[in-house]
Amino acid sequence: xxxxxxxxxxxxxxxxxxxxxxxxxxxxxxxxxxxxxxxxxxxxxxxxxxxxxxxxxxxxxxxxxxxxxxxxxxxxxxxxxxxxxxxxxxxxxxxxxxxxxxxxxxxxxxxxxxxxxxxxxxxxxxxxxxxxxx
Numbered sequence: 001x002x003x004x005x006x007x008x009x010x011x012x013x014x015x016x017x018x019x020x021x022x023x024x025x026x027x028x029x030x031x032x033x034x035x036x037x038x039x040x041x042x043x044x045x046x047x048x049x050x051x052x053x054x055x056x057x058x059x060x061x062x063x064x065x066x067x068x069x070x071x072x073x074x075x076x077x078x079x080x081x082x083x084x085x086x087x088x089x090x091x092x093x094x095x096x097x098x099x100x101x102x103x104x105x106x107x108x109x110x111x112x113x114x115x116x117x118x119x120x121x122x123x124x125x126x127x128x129x130x131x132x133x134x
Contacts, residue, residue, distance in 0.1 A: 008043055021047055026071045028095075029079055032122045033114035035100060041113040045095045048113075052087055052094045055079040086117055 010017060024044050028034050029051065036044070051069065054062040063080060070076045087094055093116065100110040 032118040
């Protein structure tokens with residue numbers, strides 16, 4: 001029985017899983033929308049909601065707890081300044097997940113996870129491939 005067994009392992013060691021989710025939460029809060037597998041997005045939702053709740057709390061203790069997980073100081077600043085005011089009236093449910101079909105290489109289920117009421121200016125710039133001049 002799986003009583004009190006929280007989270008999924010995703011075929012990774014504990015340290016790899018922790019590092020991966022730290023990177024993913026930082027990216028989600030930075031860009032406010034990322035594409036990943038469906039299983040990872042379901043697990044990421046739990047962690048991201050906790051971080052936003054810490055941002056809404058706004059205390060020094062909450063800032064230190066969030067700083068121990070979020071890797072970029074600018075993202076931490078964004079969480080405690082703009083995002084905390086954006087979600088003051090919302091009690092949880094800060095993320096939304098869309099199914100995005102199957103990945104071409106291995107046919108795993110893909111999903112897009114984004115923040116509700118996201119800032120459209122936070123999207124990463126598209127990379128443009130330069131044509132080779134011959």
